[in-house]
Structures are given as C-alpha cells and as structure tokens.
Amino acid sequence: MGDAIVSLVLERGFENLTVTALRERANVGRATFYRHYKTLDELLIDTLRNTMRELAERLRQEESMYAETVALFRFVQENQDRFRVIIALPDVHPIRDMLKEAAVKVVIERWEARSTSPVPMNVSVNHLVESSYVFLRWHLNNINDHTPEQAADFYFDLIIRGAESRALSLRTDRHLHSPGNHED
Secondary structure, eight states: OHHHHHHHHHHHOGGGOOHHHHHHHHTOOHHHHHHHOSSHHHHHHHHHHHHHHHHHHHHHTOSSHHHHHHHHHHHHHHTHHHHHHHHHSOTTOHHHHHHHHHHHHHHHHHEEEOTTOOSOHHHHHHHHHHHHHHHHHHHHHTTTTSOHHHHHHHHIIIIIHHHHHHTEEESSSOOOOOTTOOOO
C-alpha cells in the first residue's frame, strides 16, 4: 500500500486521494486497508517513516561523514518517488513537521554547538535541516544532471562543511573528509 499511496500522491496530489483509489491501486480490500490504517495520512506517515528508517540504517553502516553523504544521495536516487512526496508536502503539513522534528533530533544527536560560535544551537540546527531540505528539492529536480557522488560533493561542500566550520561540530569520533579525499 505504501508504493500505491506514493504513486497516487505524485499523480493526483494530496487533495485528490481517496481510499477507494488507493485500494484499487494496491489491489486490497476495504477491510484490509482499515485493519491497518484509519486514514490515508496514517498510511503516508507509516510509508515515509519506513523510508526514513531504511535511510538511517543505510547511513549507520558508513564509516565517515562523507561516505554517509554519498550513501544519502544514492538512497535518494533509489527512492526518488518517496522523496518527491516529501518535498511536495506543504510547509505547514503535519507530516512535514513530523519529518522535520525527526531530522532535528538526528542533528542534535550528531552535532553540538561550537563554543566559539555566536549562533545559538537551535538556529544552527534549523538552518542545517532546512538547507538540507532545500538542497534535496533541488537535487530531485535535477536528478539526471548529476551522479549521486557529484550531488554528495555539492551537498558536502555547501551544507555540511559550512555548518561544521562555522557553528556546529560532530559529537561522534567520525571525521569529516573532503570529497576529494575518499580514503576513509
């Protein structure tokens, strides 16, 4: 049902979704849908949470921040329809808020404020999360123009290196590696 709701959102938009259309696309009965979900939003939330869990698992396997960045863009390419749904969410949509909260938690777990930075931690974290969102939107709109590795290089230089050098530092013992230095 997750793939069905993703394809329907991309075809029809959020406003034009119906349980009937979803059931027909997923080839499931009414009872099956309602046994698992009360609403289409619940299914969409579950689908996007599962996508984010899969992404987190993939990133945990990497040995460096740069390798994580490359893995992120490979995952986005492999799951671009799901990420297109995420970037299509209106700024005030509750699901986007939920995803942003999850991203903020991840950043807070991984990063800390630099003692020399005049920028408060919450401002830095918000900037990192929102910048990442905007970059992902750009990447999805230009996905055939750049390899995942090239997108990772752009993202690493523009977003990660900028945040790390000015306001935040990693909490983990992983080291940031420049895109030109792949021997991690």
